[in-house]
Amino acid sequence: MFVAWSPKDDRIYFGAGVKTYRHLFSVPSQPVTSGDLVYGGFSFDREFRNVAFIRETGGEPPEVYVAAGLDFDKARKLTDINPQLKGISLGRQEVVRWKNTVGQEIEGVLVKPVDIRKESGIGCC
Secondary structure, three states: OOEEEEOOOOEEEEEEEEOOEEEEEEEEOOOOOOOOOEEEEEEEOOOOOEEEEEEEOOOOOOEEEEEEOOOHHHOEEOOOOOHHHOOOOOOOEEEEEEEOOOOOEEEEEEEOOOOOOHHHOOOOO
């Protein structure tokens, strides 16, 4: 199945069969999740009443969650993959942006050392 997103018109294009033929379809693209979170691995039940997914943040490793409907704010955490990380300080993460050689904006994540200080001379804090 062909799937592509067009930033020009913010639509998702996909190929699908209609009876004995195949056609190109499009739907408007709109975000369903939000916040400074990373989501993936979505899996819906047959009735689309519940969705299981993986969610992580800069301070939390990936965990499996389930949400009723699309209420991601009330999702229930199902796993505790890395319990050994409780109480361990992780480096603070910051989204940084820059332009590449052809002028496109690139986005990345800068992970700062846990014990970094302003006087370190790194100039990032």
